[in-house]
Amino acid sequence: MKKQILVDMDGVLADVYSQFIEWEYKESGTRLKIEELNGKTETEALPSCNKHVRSIGFFRTVPVMPNSFEGLKYLNEKYKVLIVSSATEYPKSLPEKQAWLNEYFPFITWEQMIFCGRKDSIKGDIMIDDHPKNLRTFEGKKYIFSQPHNLFISDEQYERVSDWKEIMFKL
Amino acid sequence: MKKQILVDMDGVLADVYSQFIEWEYKESGTRLKIEELNGKTETEALPSCNKHVRSIGFFRTVPVMPNSFEGLKYLNEKYKVLIVSSATEYPKSLPEKQAWLNEYFPFITWEQMIFCGRKDSIKGDIMIDDHPKNLRTFEGKKYIFSQPHNLFISDEQYERVSDWKEIMFKL
Numbered sequence: 001m002k003k004q005i006l007v008d009m010d011g012v013l014a015d016v017y018s019q020f021i022e023w024e025y026k027e028s029g030t031r032l033k034i035e036e037l038n039g040k041t042e043t044e045a046l047p048s049c050n051k052h053v054r055s056i057g058f059f060r061t062v063p064v065m066p067n068s069f070e071g072l073k074y075l076n077e078k079y080k081v082l083i084v085s086s087a088t089e090y091p092k093s094l095p096e097k098q099a100w101l102n103e104y105f106p107f108i109t110w111e112q113m114i115f116c117g118r119k120d121s122i123k124g125d126i127m128i129d130d131h132p133k134n135l136r137t138f139e140g141k142k143y144i145f146s147q148p149h150n151l152f153i154s155d156e157q158y159e160r161v162s163d164w165k166e167i168m169f170k171l
Numbered sequence: 172m173k174k175q176i177l178v179d180m181d182g183v184l185a186d187v188y189s190q191f192i193e194w195e196y197k198e199s200g201t202r203l204k205i206e207e208l209n210g211k212t213e214t215e216a217l218p219s220c221n222k223h224v225r226s227i228g229f230f231r232t233v234p235v236m237p238n239s240f241e242g243l244k245y246l247n248e249k250y251k252v253l254i255v256s257s258a259t260e261y262p263k264s265l266p267e268k269q270a271w272l273n274e275y276f277p278f279i280t281w282e283q284m285i286f287c288g289r290k291d292s293i294k295g296d297i298m299i300d301d302h303p304k305n306l307r308t309f310e311g312k313k314y315i316f317s318q319p320h321n322l323f324i325s326d327e328q329y330e331r332v333s334d335w336k337e338i339m340f341k342l
Binding site for chain 1: 175253258259260262263265266269270273280281282283284285286287288289292293294295
């Protein structure tokens with residue numbers, strides 16, 4: 001039987017940092033450099049992020065993470081994939097996230113989508129997520145996907161993956 | 172530690188049959204009697220239900236099940252409640268379902284909401300649902316909430332509850 005793998009959206013399939021930087025630039029005229037954000041939480045690094053994630057269009061127009069189409073297609077053939085996204089904190093994101101998945105990952109069906117508040121009640125064998133808070137409560141094998149906010153977090157309970165090519169190599 | 176209880180929306184918190192009957196009446200001019208629907212699936216009993224569940228407003232304006240406010244408040248004090256709703260099949264329902272929960276059950280936080288396709292990957296100790304397909308794969312204690320489509324289904328693995336007063340009595 002195929003193992004079940006939980007795949008996060010923001011920071012894993014969706015390149016939210018590119019979107020944050022773009023939206024901060026439109027807001028302030030200052031273009032932040034990704035290196036400046038390393039080691040900071042999203043709220044520390046991005047002055048308007050709490051407003052932007054609540055805005056119409058933010059999640060619908062977020063860029064796709066490089067190589068994630070091929071990577072998720074690969075996982076979807078090898079594993080039972082569930083897309084698990086924290087979404088209910090930002091209610092406007094719900095239909096945008098589903099429409100975005102349908103557009104960019106059309107091989108993912110509605111049966112494979114979970115939009116939730118917390119992820120600690122979702123079963124699986126493997127989890128790929130960029131947030132330690134989600135990995136911490138998970139019982140299976142844990143992969144942390146590199147993003148600026150988690151770069152200096154090191155924990156032997158996670159295995160780090162830096163991009164989708166590494167996911168395809170390791171999984 | 173409190174036990175975790177998974178509570179369904181449609182047919183448990185939300186009186187979808189009243190809404191179906193009302194919308195069928197607006198569509199056809201014929202008001203179906205609830206007794207006529209007993210033992211039939213929703214699709215068999217309600218000619219336009221597949222259209223209605225995809226329509227804007229259907230889930231936002233569905234009546235609240237009698238005594239469910241008091242009942243869910245009771246459960247929310249005694250258990251760790253998660254509202255688990257099959258929603259991704261009908262993407263328009265997602266923001267409507269969350270807005271409806273916020274309006275009628277304001278004590279339920281976004282952390283307690285899960286909108287999914289299938290429910291077989293959600294952990295819990297107790298499940299209340301009207302659909303045997305959701306109860307079947309659940310590992311904990313199962314309560315089937317009486318609705319016309321499940322009235323003649325009898326299975327010793329479920330305990331039947333007919334309304335929210337019975338839930339408050341039994342749980």
